[in-house]
Amino acid sequence: MSNPISTDNLSKAFRHTEAVNALTLAVPEGSIYALIGPNGAGKTTTIKLLMNILRSTAGSAEVLGVDSRRLSPREFARIGYVSENQEMPEWMTVDYFLRYLRPFYPTWDDAVADDLVRQFELPRDRKLRHLSRGMRMKAALVSSLAYRPELVILDEPFTGLDALVRDEFTKSLLERAEGTTILISSHDLAEIENFASHVGFIEEGRLRFTEEMATLANRFRLVELTFDAPPPLPADWPAAWMRPESSAAVLRFIDSQFDADRTPSQIQSVFPDARSVAFHAMSLREIFVALAMAGRHAKAA
Amino acid sequence: MRQAIHIFRKDVRHCWPYLAAVLSLTALNAWQASIDLPVPQTYRLFTNDSLLSLLMMLAWWLTIGAAVHGESLVGERQFWTTRPYSWKSLLAAKLLFLAAFMALPLLISDFYVLLASGFNPLDLIPGLLWRQAWLLAFLILPFVVAMLTRATHDFALAGLLSWLVFYVALSGLRPHFSNVLPGLVHAEPAWIDAAAPWLAPALGVPLIVWQFARRRTVMVMLLAIACFGLVPPGIGLWLRMDWPDAPHEDPRFRNVTARLSADAERATPARAESLEKYLTGRPLEFSGWPRELMTHPRVTVDPVWPVMKNVASFAYGPDNSRITTAGDGRDWIWFSTYDMAIKAEAWGKPDRVDVAVTIALDLYERESRAEIRPAGGWTRVPRYGNVKLIEAPFGGYFVSRTAIRPADSGWTYSLRDANGVIAGKATWSILLFDPSPSPVWFSASPVFSYAGQPILLPATMTGVQPAWGLAALHHDPSQRLVLTARHRVAELSRTLIVPKVRLADLAVRHH
Numbered sequence: 001m002s003n004p005i006s007t008d009n010l011s012k013a014f015r016h017t018e019a020v021n022a023l024t025l026a027v028p029e030g031s032i033y034a035l036i037g038p039n040g041a042g043k044t045t046t047i048k049l050l051m052n053i054l055r056s057t058a059g060s061a062e063v064l065g066v067d068s069r070r071l072s073p074r075e076f077a078r079i080g081y082v083s084e085n086q087e088m089p090e091w092m093t094v095d096y097f098l099r100y101l102r103p104f105y106p107t108w109d110d111a112v113a114d115d116l117v118r119q120f121e122l123p124r125d126r127k128l129r130h131l132s133r134g135m136r137m138k139a140a141l142v143s144s145l146a147y148r149p150e151l152v153i154l155d156e157p158f159t160g161l162d163a164l165v166r167d168e169f170t171k172s173l174l175e176r177a178e179g180t181t182i183l184i185s186s187h188d189l190a191e192i193e194n195f196a197s198h199v200g201f202i203e204e205g206r207l208r209f210t211e212e213m214a215t216l217a218n219r220f221r222l223v224e225l226t227f228d229a230p231p232p233l234p235a236d237w238p239a240a241w242m243r244p245e246s247s248a249a250v251l252r253f254i255d256s257q258f259d260a261d262r263t264p265s266q267i268q269s270v271f272p273d274a275r276s277v278a279f280h281a282m283s284l285r286e287i288f289v290a291l292a293m294a295g296r297h298a299k300a301a
Numbered sequence: 302m303r304q305a306i307h308i309f310r311k312d313v314r315h316c317w318p319y320l321a322a323v324l325s326l327t328a329l330n331a332w333q334a335s336i337d338l339p340v341p342q343t344y345r346l347f348t349n350d351s352l353l354s355l356l357m358m359l360a361w362w363l364t365i366g367a368a369v370h371g372e373s374l375v376g377e378r379q380f381w382t383t384r385p386y387s388w389k390s391l392l393a394a395k396l397l398f399l400a401a402f403m404a405l406p407l408l409i410s411d412f413y414v415l416l417a418s419g420f421n422p423l424d425l426i427p428g429l430l431w432r433q434a435w436l437l438a439f440l441i442l443p444f445v446v447a448m449l450t451r452a453t454h455d456f457a458l459a460g461l462l463s464w465l466v467f468y469v470a471l472s473g474l475r476p477h478f479s480n481v482l483p484g485l486v487h488a489e490p491a492w493i494d495a496a497a498p499w500l501a502p503a504l505g506v507p508l509i510v511w512q513f514a515r516r517r518t519v520m521v522m523l524l525a526i527a528c529f530g531l532v533p534p535g536i537g538l539w540l541r542m543d544w545p546d547a548p549h550e551d552p553r554f555r556n557v558t559a560r561l562s563a564d565a566e567r568a569t570p571a572r573a574e575s576l577e578k579y580l581t582g583r584p585l586e587f588s589g590w591p592r593e594l595m596t597h598p599r600v601t602v603d604p605v606w607p608v609m610k611n612v613a614s615f616a617y618g619p620d621n622s623r624i625t626t627a628g629d630g631r632d633w634i635w636f637s638t639y640d641m642a643i644k645a646e647a648w649g650k651p652d653r654v655d656v657a658v659t660i661a662l663d664l665y666e667r668e669s670r671a672e673i674r675p676a677g678g679w680t681r682v683p684r685y686g687n688v689k690l691i692e693a694p695f696g697g698y699f700v701s702r703t704a705i706r707p708a709d710s711g712w713t714y715s716l717r718d719a720n721g722v723i724a725g726k727a728t729w730s731i732l733l734f735d736p737s738p739s740p741v742w743f744s745a746s747p748v749f750s751y752a753g754q755p756i757l758l759p760a761t762m763t764g765v766q767p768a769w770g771l772a773a774l775h776h777d778p779s780q781r782l783v784l785t786a787r788h789r790v791a792e793l794s795r796t797l798i799v800p801k802v803r804l805a806d807l808a809v810r811h812h
Contacts, residue, residue, distance in 0.1 A: 053377045073385035081383040088380050089371070091315055103307050104385045140380075 004029055004151045004181040005050060009059035011205075012045050019045040021205035022059065027183050027198070034196035034213075035185040036284075038292050042205040043185040044083075047155045050183075051081055064151060077105050080144030080177075082137065083155040090129035094122050094139050098146065105147035112176065113146035119172060134165035141169060145176045152177050158188040166191055193284040201288070203295050213284075220287045221258040222280040225251045225271055234270055242294045254282070254290045304387055308394035309401075312368045319364035320402050326357045331410035335417035361403055362443040366456040368398045369447035375518050376451050382516075392513040399440060404433055419681040434499065441505035442529075448512050449522045463529065504528040556589035557662075557793055594664040594790065653801045664791040 005027035012020040020042045027033040035043050048054040050063050052071045061068040064075050092100060094117070102108045117124065120138040128136060137157060144152065152173070158166050166188065173182070174195055186192050200210035225231065227249045237244070240257035255263055258279070267277055313320065330353055372381045372391055411429055415422045422429065446463055450456040508528065512521045
């Protein structure tokens, strides 16, 4: 099994809104796949389709080799799912919550659960309803890692968490889920950038691109050109160059298809008067903002 | 099954306050149903336990809501939907919960009440199962409502609405139909009543299974509304259908016939004294039933055309009827009055009407006898429970307890002296009660207590309520009240349409 998650033209419509539109993606085994996109892009809906919480209106998805609409307890015993807005059995204490879930999972490891509870400093005898948001997310994570799942799906896990909790959360996740396939949707791009191996950008229900993180980082560059005079923008502006901005004698744009061998000569041919050219690496956040803004402009146009 | 028990144990832990309430109320109900009650003020004793019954039912509803909402089937955010839950285990856990904390306690309570009331519960297994069937029918509704709602307030609101609809449908329409359609009350044979408790499970169980298996809330909700919405018209249609009124193929009842007598000579009006605007009946010829069986006739008379809004007709019981045998060997049932009220201004408008005369007969076999001494203690009658006679300042009651099943039973009584001679003119054979047509389809107690009609003491109360003065009970210790238990073996009904009858010919108008 090479792809624990794969979708084929997966679609979900709510009345007249296409929340997910012909989404085709593959999450490779062992990868940490970050699903990013603006609010309302369809990330959570995609995850709910994968977890059979929602039913697709078209297309299909496979999770752990099984049609997502036919996920059974056998598959759920191999999946850890944590969502920011999941309703928990509030009346349970942390300890009872974990003890209650234990018989559901043949691979449940008390040592892992105890370790995580200690690491997160979770109060065992406190009811879930009395936990802070961060603590609740930690409890949910403990309950989803204690059985060493093959696949972990996290839906916006960092929302509302402070930096310290985020760090603890991420650290524990990476320690305990080594070798596990992880699908994570998040707005916290800086956090994700540190550990995601793959990234998929979803916008208006469509997957704009999906690729390895390293490739993405190499592909995007902020290009800065300096001229003696304000530069004219050529009529045949390349499609891969996004968000051109000029001020005085400086022109900036984002090259989404940067190639260290090819791009300099391409720039030279488009802007023969450029006095200097500088290429700056971009963070995931900058790439995300650039893509989101480009999408918004394209929609407005 | 292990997973189901695991979920069940969690539900018990979660719902313990509800369970404490349910079990306490069940125990309280059992205790109340088993204690000796004071002399009743009404025909049926246990009308004052309605608050306890209501509390029990409320506790059942809320407990079911709490248990089902433990794993809410509505919404996209429930933690359990992404855990290795088997829907079959989940459903089994909830049903186990119902069985353990509602069905089983009620069964135990029933055993206790029956034992305390002089019954052997093992003789009444079908009746106990019947009650369990009714309990299931009763609990299906909150179960369905709970699985289609997400939170307690939704559940409470939806539950209240559905209960109102259900209550109106089942309780409200039945008497309503009896007024607008002739012969509805008591017209359906017993097997229809027997089938009634299975209606809710038949509709509800498929919905429950579907929702647990697929969680298609909107679809299931629409179907549930459609199903339960069909109940009132379904019951109406059910009652209006032409059901066979002989119990199956019993050859004894094949030749039963009834007709309005054409013999005017017999239509001698009975005295009705000051009953203004009431009609006095004409005799009905009714023949062909086995003579060894006692009958319990009731009659309604309704103008069916044209519709007369100012007429109200009700089933009338045996007190106003007598059975006589004519010289030709045919049996006649004489009704001293038809309970048919016509407003004075409507009299004679129109002059001729089509009339539907419906006669319903319950036929009884004699089963057992019990002799009761005045002021004695409880007398145990096999299958019929404990009976005792209570003297009141103005007469005497006999108080009986009977199990809800066998419900097809009744009592007749006679008063005898020390030599076994029937005292005075007490030659009546009157059925004192008949639980089966009761609209109470589910009661918190398996035992009904009934009070016989007052047996007036002539020395003190002569002339008062003469219609009730059926027998004279003297303060003679040698006198005995002989109760004869009877078991209903058949319900028969015939509706006779008599066209274009002058009301004046049909009956006598009193002024």
